Amino acid sequence: MGQWGVANPTYDIPPGTQTLARGLAVVRAVSDGAQDLRAVVESTGLGRSTAHRLVQLLVHEGYLRSGSRGYTLGPTLIELGFKALHGNPLPVVARPILEELSAHVHDTVHLAVEDGGSVLYLDKLPGSRGAEMRSRIGHRMPLTRAGVGKALLLDSADRWDALYESDAAQGARPPSPRGLADFRARMEDYARRGAAMDLEDNEPGIRCVAAPVRDASCAIVGAISVSATSPYMPDERMRGLVPVVCRAAGRISAALGYREI
Numbered sequence: 605m606g607q608w609g610v611a612n613p614t615y616d617i618p619p620g621t622q623t624l625a626r627g628l629a630v631v632r633a634v635s636d637g638a639q640d641l642r643a644v645v646e647s648t649g650l651g652r653s654t655a656h657r658l659v660q661l662l663v664h665e666g667y668l669r670s671g672s673r674g675y676t677l678g679p680t681l682i683e684l685g686f687k688a689l690h691g692n693p694l695p696v697v698a699r700p701i702l703e704e705l706s707a708h709v710h711d712t713v714h715l716a717v718e719d720g721g722s723v724l725y726l727d728k729l730p731g732s733r734g735a736e737m738r739s740r741i742g743h744r745m746p747l748t749r750a751g752v753g754k755a756l757l758l759d760s761a762d763r764w765d766a767l768y769e770s771d772a773a774q775g776a777r778p779p780s781p782r783g784l785a786d787f788r789a790r791m792e793d794y795a796r797r798g799a800a801m802d803l804e805d806n807e808p809g810i811r812c813v814a815a816p817v818r819d820a821s822c823a824i825v826g827a828i829s830v831s832a833t834s835p836y837m838p839d840e841r842m843r844g845l846v847p848v849v850c851r852a853a854g855r856i857s858a859a860l861g862y863r864e865i
Contacts (some may be wrong), residue, residue, distance in 0.1 A: 626650060630658045631667055631681070639674030685742070694817070694826050695726045697859045702729055702828065705852045709845070711832040712737055714812075716752040717825065719744075721767075723753040731832060737810060739831075746771040748780075748787065751802030751814035755827035758795045758816055764788055780805065799846045800827075804834065811837035813845040815853035820861030828853050 626648070633647035644655045659675065662668040666680035698715050706713045706729040715727035723745040730736065739745070747753035748764075748771040757763065768780070768787050780787035794800040802812040812831035816824040830849055831837075 626654065627658050627662060630655060630662060631677070634668055634675045635677055639676075644675070693860065694856075698817070698826070698828070698856045699727065701852055701855050701859075702727060705828070705830065705848070706731070709830050709848065711830050711836065712739075714739060714752055714814075714829045714831065716750070716756070716827055716829075718747065718753075718756045721747065721770075723747055723750045723756065725752075726826070733832070733836060737831060738807065745806060746774065748772075749802070749806040751800055751806070751812035751829045751831070752827040754791065754794060754800035754802070755814035755816045755829070756824055757791065758798070758800065759824055761791070761795070764791050797846065799850050801842060802829070802831070809834050811842065813842050813849050815846075815850045817853050817860070818857040818862040820863075822862060825860070826856075828856070 629648045629650070630644055633644050636647065638644045638647045641652065641656055641659065644650070644659065645652050648655060650658070659668060659670075663670050663678070666678045669676045669678045694717070695715060702713050702715060709731075710733055711731040713727075713729040713731075714725055716723050716725045718724070725739055725741055725743045725745075728739060728741055745753060746767075747757055748767050757767070764787070765784060768784050780790065791800075799813060799815045802810070802814070804811055810831055811834050812829045814827050814829035817826035817828060819825045828849065830845055
């Protein structure tokens with residue numbers, strides 16, 4: 605399991621927990637868009653009768669809903685999600701600072717962590733201009749594509765090559781169109797300045813500036829970003845946003861006990 609309780613697909617299932625693993629696979633399938641029993645079976649590889657029994661139990665316990673739109677995630681997951689979110693100090697500490705940042709920049713603001721080798725969004729404050737972005741709370745993205753992902757990796761130069769290759773193999777296009785050498789050069793530059801950028805690497809027409817959040821041990825435990833459509837993010841504005849985003853990230857870090865050496 606990852607830090608945030610999400611099953612790792614490469615994890616070896618311990619003996620005696622196969623039914624639990626199958627139930628979690630059903631929940632994951634529904635969260636990924638499986639709306640009927642046939643889709644659940646196709647997504648999980650379970651037999652129809654097994655999938656049906658698991659769905660019935662999950663509906664009964666509130667983990668899933670069964671309605672006119674087919675299967676959807678249920679209220680129990682919403683309740684547990686809020687408890688998980690507020691059980692960690694980062695989202696609670698960050699929220700008022702993110703609200704101030706959002707009001708100042710008028711663009712979309714994100715808070716994210718690394719979980720299971722990918723970006724996991726913990727908070728999103730939509731901007732007041734430009735197109736809506738596909739990111740959402742609970743959404744995952746490759747680390748090498750998202751601006752917050754690059755910010756999360758600023759201290760991890762030993763991982764850059766492997767993550768680039770892995771994300772490039774899984775995506776329709778590589779994290780950097782000019783190849784690994786360009787990606788490394790960008791990451792080295794970002795590490796020097798203490799902030800990262802997304803130059804439409806993740807979503808066409810979307811650019812962002814991101815900075816890491818550190819805890820009392822000086823480790824990077826999260827990242828924040830300001831994102832907008834490219835007309836609102838020319839190069840000059842992106843450079844100007846670097847100290848703004850870094851200051852906000854620094855305030856969150858200080859609230860978590862981080863002190864600059």
